[in-house]
Amino acid sequence: MKNKAVKIGRNTPCPCGSGKKYKNCCRNKKKEISIKEEYKRRYDIHIKEPHQIEGIRESGVLLMSILDKVEKMIKPGLKTDDINTFVHEETVKAGAVPAPLNYRGFPKSVCVSVNEVICHGIPGDRVLNDGDIVNVDITPILGGYYSDASKTFFVGTPDEKAKKIVSVAAESLKRGIETVTPGATVGDIGYAIQSYAESQSCSVVREFVGHGVGVDFHEQPQVLHFGARGKGVPFVPGMVFTIEPMINLGKKELHVLEDRWTAVTNDGSLSAQFEQTILVTENGWESLTPYEL
Numbered sequence: 208m209k210n211k212a213v214k215i216g217r218n219t220p221c222p223c224g225s226g227k228k229y230k231n232c233c234r235n236k237k238k239e240i241s242i243k244e245e246y247k248r249r250y251d252i253h254i255k256e257p258h259q260i261e262g263i264r265e266s267g268v269l270l271m272s273i274l275d276k277v278e279k280m281i282k283p284g285l286k287t288d289d290i291n292t293f294v295h296e297e298t299v300k301a302g303a304v305p306a307p308l309n310y311r312g313f314p315k316s317v318c319v320s321v322n323e324v325i326c327h328g329i330p331g332d333r334v335l336n337d338g339d340i341v342n343v344d345i346t347p348i349l350g351g352y353y354s355d356a357s358k359t360f361f362v363g364t365p366d367e368k369a370k371k372i373v374s375v376a377a378e379s380l381k382r383g384i385e386t387v388t389p390g391a392t393v394g395d396i397g398y399a400i401q402s403y404a405e406s407q408s409c410s411v412v413r414e415f416v417g418h419g420v421g422v423d424f425h426e427q428p429q430v431l432h433f434g435a436r437g438k439g440v441p442f443v444p445g446m447v448f449t450i451e452p453m454i455n456l457g458k459k460e461l462h463v464l465e466d467r468w469t470a471v472t473n474d475g476s477l478s479a480q481f482e483q484t485i486l487v488t489e490n491g492w493e494s495l496t497p498y499e500l
């Protein structure tokens with residue numbers, strides 16, 4: 208007997224018995240699954256399931272509550288290690304784990320980066336002075352889910368240079384985030400940030416980039432803060448990654464100190480950074496570590 212394969216039409220009732228048309232039901236699921244598999248295979252990108260997004264969101268709520276409290280502590284005379292103690296205790300108290308601690312040998316629970324320090328500052332005896340700027344970068348693991356965000360704060364009264372670099376870094380993140388929507392690409396973020404920061408005669412750090420995040424600290428894709436429109440991976444709903452531009456008032460070149468972590472500007476100029484964890488939604492983006500920019 209000849210095998211007559213039954214073809215399921217887009218408009219026929221879904222074979223799963225839902226009563227919906229196939230195209231509005233399991234046909235979409237099939238498409239979602241194939242995109243998920245395709246992104247895993249081609250890019251090693253982990254598209255998140257709704258329950259995972261919920262987990263990352265909860266981690267982000269905790270992160271933002273800690274970051275808000277840190278903001279209130281910042282004043283001249285505070286030691287960077289006091290920020291570490293506070294972040295560590297708040298994280299553990301909430302039943303979470305500070306991801307930086309022992310990550311590739313990082314010795315503390317939070318990154319604290321002052322003035323010419325671009326990122327990965329190790330909390331210690333450095334005392335915050337009036338007029339300093341300080342970035343605090345927090346990554347809790349709550350219920351197995353990572354969120355990652357940072358802000359740069361003024362210590363006491365900022366001078367014009369401090370105001371300028373913090374404002375350009377915040378606006379850079381804002382412009383990067385606003386490019387995110389299904390169909391746009393990772394390169395659009397880099398282009399938006401680089402073209403804006405350079406138009407303000409600031410420079411964009413190349414050595415450190417944003418990253419996929421959520422079930423691990425640093426996942427694919429890499430999110431460059433420089434580059435060309437339309438290049439790189441197209442966004443699809445369920446992608447979760449950070450955008451975290453590091454912007455220098457002077458030149459972009461950097462070196463890493465003897466401690467093998469602290470990255471500083473070669474010319475000693477100020478550097479500022481803002482970071483949020485961003486989810487790609489059906490029609491744009493949602494920050495899972497939201498704050499005003």
Ligand code: MF3
Binds near residue numbers: 317327344449
């Ligand atoms: N939170 C940083 C980032 O945004 C990574 C810090 S790694 C550490 O990716 F080991 F220094 F904590």
Ligand code: CO
Binds near residue numbers: 355417418449451482
């Ligand atoms: Co990050």
Ligand code: CO
Binds near residue numbers: 357
């Ligand atoms: Co971070």
